[in-house]
Amino acid sequence: MGAVAIKGTPEGIAIILRGERADIALQELEAILNSSVSLLEGNRITLEVKVPAVGVDELAKVLGTLKSHGLSVEKIVSDAESVRKAAYALGLKSEKSRGVKPDFALVKRGPVRSGQKVSYEGSIVIIGDVNPGGEVIAGGDVMVWGSLKGIVFAGAPDDHSRRIYALRLEPSLIKIGPYIARPPEGAREGPLKPEVAFVQEGKIVVEELG
Amino acid sequence: MEPRVITITSGKGGVGKTTITANLATALALAGHQVVAVDADIGLRNLDVMMGLENRIVYDLVDVAEGRCRLRQALIRDKRLSNLFLLPAAQTKDKTAVQPADMVKICEELRSEFSFVLVDSPAGIEHGFRTALAPADEVIVVTTPEVAAVRDADRVIGLLEAAGKESVELAINRVKPEMVERGDMLSVEDVLEILSIPLIGVIPEDPEVIVATNKGVPVVLNNLSPSGQAIKDMARRLLGEEVPFPTLKGKESIFNLLSRWLRRK
Numbered sequence: 001m002g003a004v005a006i007k008g009t010p011e012g013i014a015i016i017l018r019g020e021r022a023d024i025a026l027q028e029l030e031a032i033l034n035s036s037v038s039l040l041e042g043n044r045i046t047l048e049v050k051v052p053a054v055g056v057d058e059l060a061k062v063l064g065t066l067k068s069h070g071l072s073v074e075k076i077v078s079d080a081e082s083v084r085k086a087a088y089a090l091g092l093k094s095e096k097s098r099g100v101k102p103d104f105a106l107v108k109r110g111p112v113r114s115g116q117k118v119s120y121e122g123s124i125v126i127i128g129d130v131n132p133g134g135e136v137i138a139g140g141d142v143m144v145w146g147s148l149k150g151i152v153f154a155g156a157p158d159d160h161s162r163r164i165y166a167l168r169l170e171p172s173l174i175k176i177g178p179y180i181a182r183p184p185e186g187a188r189e190g191p192l193k194p195e196v197a198f199v200q201e202g203k204i205v206v207e208e209l210g
Numbered sequence: 211m212e213p214r215v216i217t218i219t220s221g222k223g224g225v226g227k228t229t230i231t232a233n234l235a236t237a238l239a240l241a242g243h244q245v246v247a248v249d250a251d252i253g254l255r256n257l258d259v260m261m262g263l264e265n266r267i268v269y270d271l272v273d274v275a276e277g278r279c280r281l282r283q284a285l286i287r288d289k290r291l292s293n294l295f296l297l298p299a300a301q302t303k304d305k306t307a308v309q310p311a312d313m314v315k316i317c318e319e320l321r322s323e324f325s326f327v328l329v330d331s332p333a334g335i336e337h338g339f340r341t342a343l344a345p346a347d348e349v350i351v352v353t354t355p356e357v358a359a360v361r362d363a364d365r366v367i368g369l370l371e372a373a374g375k376e377s378v379e380l381a382i383n384r385v386k387p388e389m390v391e392r393g394d395m396l397s398v399e400d401v402l403e404i405l406s407i408p409l410i411g412v413i414p415e416d417p418e419v420i421v422a423t424n425k426g427v428p429v430v431l432n433n434l435s436p437s438g439q440a441i442k443d444m445a446r447r448l449l450g451e452e453v454p455f456p457t458l459k460g461k462e463s464i465f466n467l468l469s470r471w472l473r474r475k
């Protein structure tokens with residue numbers, strides 16, 4: 001078990017094939033379809049292929065199995081070029097999986113000074129301050145163990161689920177995915193107060209931590 | 211002791227680089243060291259004026275770089291202190307006439323005769339800045355407690371770090387305690403917190419500086435001047451002495467702690 005996963009996505013249903021072997025995934029898929037096909041019917045279906053070495057023949061078999069249960073696949077998602085080529089040969093749309101940023105973090109000692117830019121496709125942790133004029137651009141989350149006074153961009157370029165944490169959150173400009181905000185001018189006094197910024201209902205909001 | 215080449219720079223213009231270079235050179239010479247001050251601000255020379263030596267210039271840095279004279283011929287001995295010299299900048303020539311490699315070569319030669327070579331850098335981060343920085347073993351970044359100056363200093367410190375300069379220290383000039391108290395100006399602590407490099411000097415705003423500049427007599431020669439005292443303290447710190455920073459109007463001096471802590475790193 002475990003070679004097939006089915007999950008709901010905003011666009012419909014995703015059937016995910018994984019593990020090392022295509023034949024095992026196919027067997028399992030058949031077993032699942034025999035028992036629960038009615039739940040899937042009528043949905044737009046994306047087939048995500050994570051099994052390596054799936055060629056035209058294997059892919060055709062999978063699609064045939066789905067079809068025999070009355071399910072038609074709208075597109076194929078795979079990071080393997082061979083799979084995308086196979087999809088193309090079978091006249092299906094295909095694309096690379098997206099939005100799954102590596103969960104690695106770049107750790108940098110601050111301060112990030114004016115004119116300096118730290119960017120990384122994953123998350124970024126700054127130990128120290130981000131000074132005015134400094135810039136941090138992360139594909140993932142941003143955490144600043146210090147004062148964040150420069151420009152910060154989390155979830156670059158378009159992932160609005162990312163968050164920005166700082167012991168003192170006073171950026172001159174803040175971006176999360178496609179959203180952008182310019183906090184009010186002027187430094188706030190007082191002790192450090194850890195805060196987090198995230199997107200809620202299409203707006204960047206800031207909340208105290210803890 | 212190994213000879214030390216120390217460049218004084220800032221980013222923002224007009225914050226007191228030349229004033230500090232002239233006074234620090236004088237203070238180190240007063241302490242008995244062989245000192246030469248090099249004016250690397252080509253086209254806008256004024257270190258000679260602050261040292262009261264403008265009438266004695268025959269050759270300058272560009273003449274040396276371009277081989278029109280020997281280094282010795284361009285050095286001007288101070289009027290008062292026989293162990294203090296000036297290598298003046300050219301007044302009107304091409305700002306790129308001296309290349310970083312020339313500066314390194316000239317300073318190498320100066321090292322054989324002086325224990326301190328102080329280089330006064332031009333403002334900005336362009337060619338002249340890079341030339342002035344090239345020979346430096348140590349760098350003093352000067353800022354005033356103003357947001358724009360601190361921002362530029364931060365930029366410069368970032369560039370120095372990227373260039374691999376390891377010894378970078380901060381001098382905060384024109385501090386006005388009353389304005390800090392009123393909250394109209396960044397405090398020394400604020401500046402240190404942002405820039406987070408070791409502190410080498412805190413120099414108060416002092417009308418004596420302008421008087422001294424006009425007379426061509428550095429303030430460190432005036433025992434009553436607070437800015438002169440502060441720059442003498444700076445010289446002592448450069449020589450390795452632990453000189454506490456005076457507390458500002460009775461406030462607990464966090465920057466004493468902070469700077470000691472930063473130095474330990």
Ligand SMILES: Nc1ncnc2c1ncn2[C@@H]1O[C@H](COP(=O)(O)OP(=O)(O)OP(=O)(O)O)[C@@H](O)[C@H]1O
Pocket residue numbers: 220222223224225226227228229230251331332333383384385413414415416417419420423437
């Ligand atoms: N502590 C001080 N108190 C009062 N005035 C000062 C002080 N320090 C510097 N000044 C004045 O500020 C002006 C600029 O100083 P200075 O020429 O040393 O700056 P600079 O950084 O070398 O400038 P530039 O970038 O143009 O080379 C001068 O008029 C000087 O007298």
Ligand SMILES: [Mg+2]
Pocket residue numbers: 227228229251256330331332
């Ligand atoms: Mg100057």
